[in-house]
Amino acid sequence: MxxxxxxxxxxxxxxxxxxxxxxxxxxxxxxxxxxxxxxxxxxxxxxxxxxxxxxxxxxxxxxxxxxxxxxxxxxxxxxxxxxxxxxxxxxxxxxTPEAEKSVYITRTGEKYHYDSNCNGGTYWAVPFETATGMGLEPCSKCVH
Ligand SMILES: [Zn+2]
Structure with a gap:
């Protein structure tokens, strides 16, 4: 001891x-x-x-x-x-710090999503910073 x-x-x-x-x-x-x-x-x-x-x-x-x-x-x-x-x-x-969260985007969408099934589209996960870096806006339906 x-x-x-x-x-x-x-x-x-x-x-x-x-x-x-x-x-x-x-x-x-x-x-x-x-x-x-x-x-x-x-x-x-x-x-x-x-x-x-x-x-x-x-x-x-x-x-x-x-x-x-x-x-x-x-x-x-x-x-x-x-x-x-x-x-x-x-x-x-x-x-998880906001910047490190994964969000979901589509190939042609202008929004990023927290819900990977939002609107029934085909999404892939990207870092939050990638989505905002692409100029995507938060989805009004699933991003609060
Ligand atoms: Zn959404």
Whole structure:
């Protein structure tokens, strides 16, 4: 076991954070857990991902009863996803950045579509940036 004091303090801070988040949603859901810091590392396609908090301070992954808990913002960022927190519903909202979404186009159409079956045409998927780069406009029927 490495640096027990630091792990203990981190464990308390994480526990408080977890309880704080859970507590805001439903106070009755509070639980106490033993956090296992085992020098857990994250890589994405071979590249090391160093999770940090909103202030850039390192955040160490941990495990509870064999399940590994990773900071979702760092993982989402590594995957190229946008992440927001909906406090009203206590939901982590992951979204594909608009520029990376696939859209559907036809050979001669002037619109791009989110629905690959819109209007019953024959579509093929292209990156959003390709469609907008071709000057195509959003379909009023399926693009919201
Ligand atoms: Zn459409």
């Amino acid at each position: 490495k640096n027990t004091t630091r792990s203990f303090i981190s464990g308390i801070l994480v526990t408080l954070s977890v309880l704080g988040v859970i507590g805001a949603a439903a106070a009755a859901s509070q639980q106490t857990a033993t956090l296992d810091y085992a020098d857990i590392k994250i890589t994405m396609d071979g590249q090391v991902v160093t999770p940090t908090d909103a202030n850039g301070a390192a955040v160490e992954p941990f495990a509870i009863s064999g399940t590994t808990y990773l900071p979702v913002r760092a993982v989402a960022k590594a995957l190229g996803l946008d992440v927001t927190w909906d406090s009203a519903t206590s939901t982590v909202v992951l979204t």
